[in-house]
Amino acid sequence: xxxxIEIAQENVMLPIKEVAARYDISEDELELYGKYKxxxxxxxxxxxxxxxxxxLVLVTAINPTPAGEGKTTTSIGLADALNLIGxxxxxxxxxxxxxxxxxxKGGAAGGGYAQVVPMEDLNxxxxxxxxxxxxxxxxxxxxxxxxxxxxxxxxxxTRQILHKRCVDMNDRALRNIIVSLGGKTNGFPREDHFVIxxxxxxxxxxxxATDMEDLKDRLGRIVVAYNMSGEPVTAKDLKAVGAMAALLxxxxxxxxxxxxxxxxxxxxxxxxxxxxxxxxxxIATKTALKLADIVVTEAGFGADLGAEKFxxxxxxxxxxxxxxVVLVAxxxxxxxxxxxxxxxxxxxxxxxLKKGIVNLEKHIENIHKYGVPVxxxxxxxxxxxxxxxxxxxxxxxxxxxEFAMSDVWAKGGEGGKELAxxxxxxxxxxxSDYKPLYDAxxxxxxxxxxxxxxxxxxxxxxxxxxKARTALKKIEDMGYTxxxxxxxxxxxxxxxxPAKLGxxxxxxxxxxxxxxxxxxxxxVCLLGEIMTMPGLPKKxxxxxxxxxxxxxxxxx
Numbered sequence: 190x191x192x193x194i195e196i197a198q199e200n201v202m203l204p205i206k207e208v209a210a211r212y213d214i215s216e217d218e219l220e221l222y223g224k225y226k227x228x229x230x231x232x233x234x235x236x237x238x239x240x241x242x243x244x245l246v247l248v249t250a251i252n253p254t255p256a257g258e259g260k261t262t263t264s265i266g267l268a269d270a271l272n273l274i275g276x277x278x279x280x281x282x283x284x285x286x287x288x289x290x291x292x293x294k295g296g297a298a299g300g301g302y303a304q305v306v307p308m309e310d311l312n313x314x315x316x317x318x319x320x321x322x323x324x325x326x327x328x329x330x331x332x333x334x335x336x337x338x339x340x341x342x343x344x345x346x347t348r349q350i351l352h353k354r355c356v357d358m359n360d361r362a363l364r365n366i367i368v369s370l371g372g373k374t375n376g377f378p379r380e381d382h383f384v385i386x387x388x389x390x391x392x393x394x395x396x397x398a399t400d401m402e403d404l405k406d407r408l409g410r411i412v413v414a415y416n417m418s419g420e421p422v423t424a425k426d427l428k429a430v431g432a433m434a435a436l437l438x439x440x441x442x443x444x445x446x447x448x449x450x451x452x453x454x455x456x457x458x459x460x461x462x463x464x465x466x467x468x469x470x471x472i473a474t475k476t477a478l479k480l481a482d483i484v485v486t487e488a489g490f491g492a493d494l495g496a497e498k499f500x501x502x503x504x505x506x507x508x509x510x511x512x513x514v515v516l517v518a519x520x521x522x523x524x525x526x527x528x529x530x531x532x533x534x535x536x537x538x539x540x541x542l543k544k545g546i547v548n549l550e551k552h553i554e555n556i557h558k559y560g561v562p563v564x565x566x567x568x569x570x571x572x573x574x575x576x577x578x579x580x581x582x583x584x585x586x587x588x589x590x591e592f593a594m595s596d597v598w599a600k601g602g603e604g605g606k607e608l609a610x611x612x613x614x615x616x617x618x619x620x621s622d623y624k625p626l627y628d629a630x631x632x633x634x635x636x637x638x639x640x641x642x643x644x645x646x647x648x649x650x651x652x653x654x655x656k657a658r659t660a661l662k663k664i665e666d667m668g669y670t671x672x673x674x675x676x677x678x679x680x681x682x683x684x685x686x687p688a689k690l691g692x693x694x695x696x697x698x699x700x701x702x703x704x705x706x707x708x709x710x711x712x713v714c715l716l717g718e719i720m721t722m723p724g725l726p727k728k729x730x731x732x733x734x735x736x737x738x739x740x741x742x743x744x745x
Contacts, residue, residue, distance in 0.1 A: 193300050194744050197308040200449045208447045212279065212480040220442065222316050225307050228442040229455070229476060237479035243277075244512040244616050245478060248487045249496035249556075251548050252690075253680055255531050256521040259300065259568045259598060260487055263517045263605075266303035266597020267612065268485045269450040270605030276613065279481035280305070280454040283469040283489070284319065284444070285312050286387045286461070288359035288723055290744065291731035297459075300745075301598035303605070305446055305454045309741045318395075319357045319386050319459070321440035325408075325433040326391045330354045332429045333413050334369065338376045343426055344416045347379050351704065352413040353721075357386035361724035384721040388464045391433075393709035395441060396458035396470040397506055404441055405434050407708040421667055423707075443473040450602050453480070462489030463680040464721050466498040466711070471507040483616070490680035492516065492552040497645050500559050501625045502673045502711055512621045513612060514556045515564045516590075518549050520573045520581065526691045535572040542577055546584055547692035551683060553588050555645050560622035562615050564591040566608045568598065591615050629673040634661060637674045638714060642698040646683045653700045657714070660703040664712060669705045678716035685717035 191199075205227045206216045218233035248264040264280065271278035282305070285297035290312050298308035305311060314320070330352055337345055356363065363383035369376030386392060390411055398404035409425035416422055424430055443457040457473035460466050467489035468474075477484040488495030496514065503509065520542065521534040527545030529538060549565070556563045565585040567578065578594065585592040591611040596604030626644065627637045642648040653661070681687035684696045702715040725731070733743040 192745065193298070193304060194308065194742065196302060197298070197304050197306050197449070198740065200306055202306055202447060203451050205445060205447065208451055208453050209445065211451075212453050214480070225446065226310060226316060227445050228316060228439065229445055230442070234472070234476060237476065240479045242478040243482045243484055245474070245509060246483060246485050246513050246515060246612060246616075247496060247499060247511050248485060248515045248517060249492040249552075250490075250517040251522060251552055252491040252493065252526070252682060254522045254525040256519060256525045256534055258517050258519055258522055260517050261297055262299045262301065262303045262598055263515065263566060263568060263595055263608075264485050264487045265299040265305060265448050265452070265454070266595065266602060266605040267515065267608055268452045268454075269303065269448055269602030270597070270609035271483055271485070271612070272450070272452050273602045274606060274609050274613070276609075277482040278452060279477045279484050280448065280452060280456075281469055281474045281477040281484055281486040282454060282456045283459040283487070284315055284456055286319065286385065286459055287313065287357045288385050291725070291734070292359045292723060292729055293726045302449060302601035303597040305448050305456065307446065309744055311446065311456065312744055316444050318440040318444070318457070321436050322389065322391050322395060323355055323357055323386045325436040326355045326386070326389050328432060328436065329411070329413065329424055329427070329429050332427050334376050336427055343422050344418070345414045345422055346417050347377055349415040350379065350381075350413070351415075352411070353382045353384050355384050355386045355389045359385065359723040359725045361722065364720070364722045385461075385723060387459050387461045388721040390706045390709050392458065392460045393465055393706060395437065396460055396466070396468060397503070397709055398441065399471060399507070401434065401438075401441060404437065405430055407710070408433050409708070411708040412705060419663075441472065443470060443476055460489075462495035462498060464677045464719060466502050466675050466709070467495040468499050468503045471503065474509065475507065492555055493645050493683050494676070494678070494680055496556065497626070497641065498675060500561075500623070501627065501629075501641075502675060504623070505625050505629065505673070506710065510621065510623045511561050513564060513615045513619070514561050515566055515608070515612065516549070516552055516556065517566055517568060518581070519568045519570060520577045521570055523549060523581070528690070537574045537577060539576060539580060542580060545691055546581065548683070548690070549581075550584070550588065551647060551692045553585070553590060557589075558626060558644060560624050562591075562619035562621060564593065564608070564611050564615050566593050566595045569594050569596045630671040634665070634674065634712065638700065641674060641676060646698060647692065647694060648684065648698040649695050650697045651700065652697055654702070657700045657703050664703065664705045667705075669707060669712070672705070673711045675706070675711045675713045676716060677713055677719045677721070679719060
């Protein structure tokens with residue numbers, strides 16, 4: 190069986206200017222990065238203003254398991270299939286982070302015959318967006334420490350520095366460090382921290398900004414520290430905004446590549462959904478909606494994280510209204526949620542399926558709370574039996590969902606035609622009455638947090654540590670009210686405990702800490718033991734990656 194990278198490398202790509210032409214984009218409106226990658230120019234974005242939007246379809250999934258769900262693969266295969274059945278469709282996806290590529294998760298270019306290419310470029314340096322974000326973030330950190338070293342005229346309290354350095358790599362050794370050792374000329378020694386680039390506020394800002402002016406305004410609002418009077422010190426106070434914007438001048442422009450079947454894919458931004466808001470950029474999504482009749486986008490991890498943040502943070506801020514949600518599951522993953530270990534998932538087991546399908550049920554119920562119609566799709570595995578498939582199909586249809594099998598990993602767009610037809614049927618026959626779960630402007634933070642925890646996760650109660658309560662009061666006292674809530678929690682469970690599979694009940698959610706991302710425009714709640722800097726596993730994927738005869742191997 191061919192690997193993902195072998196399939197991708199054997200594919201004959203079209204020059205990206207030819208793919209762009211299919212969406213009525215001229216070569217003059219492209220900023221080419223070689224033959225097969227491009228950024229979309231400001232001139233194109235300006236030309237598209239006022240053009241009618243297409244329909245927006247979100248792809249999300251049940252809680253991820255070691256058995257795999259294939260959300261990105263489904264997104265790409267669905268877009269290819271929609272084009273095959275005569276619709277003008279485009280993808281809007283996130284860029285992958287380097288860290289997971291060398292860790293355990295692998296890349297984010299899809300899989301099998303439903304991939305975007307060039308997959309090696311996308312999974313590695315791509316067009317340099319993440320490097321630019323890393324540089325802008327670390328420039329702000331350097332200017333902060335330099336300000337303190339040069340006299341500290343802003344009276345910054347070095348015990349209350351909030352802004353962290355970053356690197357786009359899984360490196361647990363950098364989570365907690367001491368900086369400025371070695372004498373007076375090296376600065377003021379203090380404890381510092383690193384996060385992975387995709388967890389930074391600057392990544393969130395890039396993905397939520399609507400243009401350069403909005404980007405600069407948001408950058409200026411970043412709270413980097415508090416002064417000795419307990420007042421916030423911002424990036425604007427440090428006079429860092431202009432230089433940061435200069436580093437992000439090209440990164441703010443969306444990137445375009447293609448699928449194996451030459452569907453246009455706008456890929457831009459990449460916050461993780463377990464520690465950030467988990468959606469590609471607003472600019473990318475809005476641009477795609479002007480270029481295609483249907484846009485397929487994706488939000489990270491399960492619907493309790495990525496879809497919730499897409500529907501409660503991104504859509505209200507950007508004025509987006511999704512027309513349908515595709516919810517991805519596999520028979521194997523549902524049986525895993527029913528208590529079957531990974532090595533036993535190939536055998537038919539209807540009892541385990543019945544126990545585990547409650548996870549899917551909860552996600553369906555959650556999406557319906559937003560007023561958006563749901564299409565459930567099962568990623569087909571050869572071990573799936575007719576009895577198992579029929580059970581899931583009947584279960585979903587009884588909940589008012591369209592249902593379709595998907596075989597896009599093995600067959601590309603051809604294997605997604607059934608799903609594409611169900612999506613089109615839903616778009617044409619089921620009305621979306623999208624509304625967010627809460628009103629960010631009028632409801633209190635307690636109300637918003639409780640709604641997410643109880644209505645989306647299914648918690649019985651919500652508790653706050655003293656640290657979280659103190660932080661929330663400070664946030665409110667500083668005037669940061671009326672913002673949405675971004676939950677940082679485990680992706681593996683509806684609860685904040687990764688061991689609680691299926692549909693846990695009667696549990697408490699504990700809010701460990703809270704901080705404000707004033708530039709991004711939300712507050713972040715930390716739940717459980719969530720980490721903002723991942724580590725590498727015992728056997729990292731990096732051990733199997735190489736360059737042989739000029740070709741990258743082992744990347745997946």
